[in-house]
Amino acid sequence: SSGPRCPVCAEPWVSPRLLPCLHSLCAPCLRRLGPLGEPGRAAPRSVLCPLCDAEVVLPPGGVGHLAPDYLALRRGGEAAGCDLCVDGAAARRCLTCGADLCLFCCQAHRRQKKTASHAVTELASTKDCSQARKPLFCPFHPTEELRLFCEQCDHPVCRDCVVDRHQQHTCDFTGNVIHRHGDALRELLRSTQQHMGTLEGVLNQIDDMGHAIRGRAEAVATEICLFATGYVRAIEEHRDRLLKQLEDLKVQKENLLHLQKAQMQQLLLDMRTGVEYTENLLMSGSDLEILITKGVVGSRLAKLNSVAYNTHPSVDDGIQFSPQERAGQCFGYEVFGAILNKVVDPARCTLHGEDLRSARQNQLTGFTLFCNDTVGERMGRGGEAVRVTITHRDKRDCAVKPTVCDNGDGTYHISYSPEEPGLYAVCVYVKGQHVQGSPFTLMVKNKLREHHGVFHCCTFCSSGGQKSARCACGGTMPGGYQGCGHGHKGHPGCPHWSCCGQVKERSECLGGPPSNTSQRSLLRTVAL
Numbered sequence: 001s002s003g004p005r006c007p008v009c010a011e012p013w014v015s016p017r018l019l020p021c022l023h024s025l026c027a028p029c030l031r032r033l034g035p036l037g038e039p040g041r042a043a044p045r046s047v048l049c050p051l052c053d054a055e056v057v058l059p060p061g062g063v064g065h066l067a068p069d070y071l072a073l074r075r076g077g078e079a080a081g082c083d084l085c086v087d088g089a090a091a092r093r094c095l096t097c098g099a100d101l102c103l104f105c106c107q108a109h110r111r112q113k114k115t116a117s118h119a120v121t122e123l124a125s126t127k128d129c130s131q132a133r134k135p136l137f138c139p140f141h142p143t144e145e146l147r148l149f150c151e152q153c154d155h156p157v158c159r160d161c162v163v164d165r166h167q168q169h170t171c172d173f174t175g176n177v178i179h180r181h182g183d184a185l186r187e188l189l190r191s192t193q194q195h196m197g198t199l200e201g202v203l204n205q206i207d208d209m210g211h212a213i214r215g216r217a218e219a220v221a222t223e224i225c226l227f228a229t230g231y232v233r234a235i236e237e238h239r240d241r242l243l244k245q246l247e248d249l250k251v252q253k254e255n256l257l258h259l260q261k262a263q264m265q266q267l268l269l270d271m272r273t274g275v276e277y278t279e280n281l282l283m284s285g286s287d288l289e290i291l292i293t294k295g296v297v298g299s300r301l302a303k304l305n306s307v308a309y310n311t312h313p314s315v316d317d318g319i320q321f322s323p324q325e326r327a328g329q330c331f332g333y334e335v336f337g338a339i340l341n342k343v344v345d346p347a348r349c350t351l352h353g354e355d356l357r358s359a360r361q362n363q364l365t366g367f368t369l370f371c372n373d374t375v376g377e378r379m380g381r382g383g384e385a386v387r388v389t390i391t392h393r394d395k396r397d398c399a400v401k402p403t404v405c406d407n408g409d410g411t412y413h414i415s416y417s418p419e420e421p422g423l424y425a426v427c428v429y430v431k432g433q434h435v436q437g438s439p440f441t442l443m444v445k446n447k448l449r450e451h452h453g454v455f456h457c458c459t460f461c462s463s464g465g466q467k468s469a470r471c472a473c474g475g476t477m478p479g480g481y482q483g484c485g486h487g488h489k490g491h492p493g494c495p496h497w498s499c500c501g502q503v504k505e506r507s508e509c510l511g512g513p514p515s516n517t518s519q520r521s522l523l524r525t526v527a528l
Helices: 027-032 070-074 103-111 126-130 159-163 174-284 287-306 516-521
Strands: 016-018 024-026 046-048 055-057 092-094 120-122 148-150 155-157 171-173 320-330 333-340 350-352 358-360 365-370 386-392 403-406 411-416 422-430 440-445
Touching: 016 027, 024 027, 092 103, 103 120, 148 159, 148 174, 171 174, 174 287, 174 320, 174 333, 386 403, 386 411
Parallel strands: 358 440
Antiparallel strands: 016 024, 046 055, 092 120, 148 155, 148 171, 320 333, 350 365, 365 411, 386 422, 403 411, 422 440
16 A cells, blocks of 8 residues: 655655556656666656566556556645646645646636636645545546546546547446446455465465475484584594504514515525535535535535525515495495405416307307416406407407406406307406416307207107108107107107207207208207
C-alpha cells in the first residue's frame, strides 16, 4: 500500500500514479525516470520501477495517462494534486464542482464562463484534502463528473464522453456495474490470498529446510573431522610402522654385511699370514727347512684355498617403497604403502607351458613367465619390465608380435599367433636380461587339418540306426551294419571321429580329404 509520501522523493504526494506493479510514484518523479533500453529517446516507452525493478510500459499518452492513485490522495496528511493539470499541488477547492485546483488552474477556473460563478475556497489545512470522498472528474471534460462505466473500454467515463467518443459503446452507471466488477476483483483477491498462503507455507518449508541443511552440514562436518582425525592418526601410525620396518631391514642388512666383512677380513688376514710365511720360507729357508715345513705350510694353504666365500656382497640394496600396495588396516582404516625388499633376478626367472616350444600356424598359443628374486622365491607382485621377441630363423622380416599380460602376482602370460610355419627364435627379457632358458627355439607347424566327420560314440547312435553309415575306425556290427557299434568288432571303446578314427576331440584330422562317396557314407550326425 502507498505511504503518506512518495517513496522516491519523500515529499507529499503530487498527482500520484499507480504502476502495473501496484507501486505508486509522483508524476514528476515518474517523468524524471530514465528510459529503458533507448537512452536517446525523448519520450521513453518504458521505465523501471525504482522499488521492484519491474519494467513499466508507459501508455501512448505518457505518464499522464497512467491510472491515478486516489487511495494515496485520501490518506491523512497527504497533499492532494491538482485535478486539472495533474502536475501542480492543490491549493484551492471548487465548492461547486468539488475539484481541487492549483493556483494556476484556479485562475483559469475563474476566467471561464461556465465556472466563473463557482465558489472557490482555500485549503487552509492538509486535512481538508482528506474529507469525505469528493467526486472524481473526467480528465477530458474537467467539469463533468465520472458517473458512467464503458464496458468496451473498461474505464469510467462522463456524460460528454458517452456522447463523444463512446457513442457506440455499452455504458452503464458505476453503481450498477460495481457489484459485478467488484465480485470479480474479490475472486481474484481470494485466489491471490490462497497463493500467498501457499507461498508463505513454502517459504516456511524453505526456511526449515535451510535450518535442516545447516544442521546436517554441521553434523557431516563433524563426521568428516572425526574421520580425518582418525585417518591422519592411522596414516601416522602406519608411517611409524613403515619407518620401524625400514630401520629393522637396514640393521639386518648391515649386520649381514658386517658379518661377511669380518669373515672376509679374517680370511684375508689368514691368507696374508700364510703367504708371507710361505714367501719367506721359499726365499730364505734352506732346502732341508723347506722340506721339513712344507707339509704344515701346504696343508695350511690348501685349507685356506678350500674355504668357500661369496664373491659378491651377501645382501643387496633392493629396498623399495610401493605407495599403491595395500597394507591392510590400521585403527579400522585401510592404508596403503609397503616396503619391498625383493629384487627380481632374471637368471632365476623361469618359463612354463605345455606348448612352450611348439605351436600351430594361425592358432593362438602361449606360455607363462614366473619372475623370482635372488633366492628363487616368487616376487608376488607385477610391474617388471618384460619384453619378448619371436623371430623366424629363415625369414628375418617375419616376426610375431606377442602380447604380454601382467597378472599382478609375479607371473606374466605371453600369447601369440604365428602366421608362418617354421623355426622361430624366442627371446624373453626381464630388465633387459635373458631369463632362464632364453633364448629357445620354437617350432611352428602347419595349421591343423579340420575334421570333416562327426565326433560320435558309435555309428549306430549318430546315424539313427542306418545300416549304410560307416566310420573310419573300421568297426562293424552284425546284421549288415557297415558302421561301428558299442562292444562290437573294431569299436575303439570310446568316442572318436568318424572321418579318421581319432579319439581326441581337439586334434588334427588324419584322414584324407572327403570325396563325394565318402561324404555320403560318413554321415554328418549330432556330436555326443
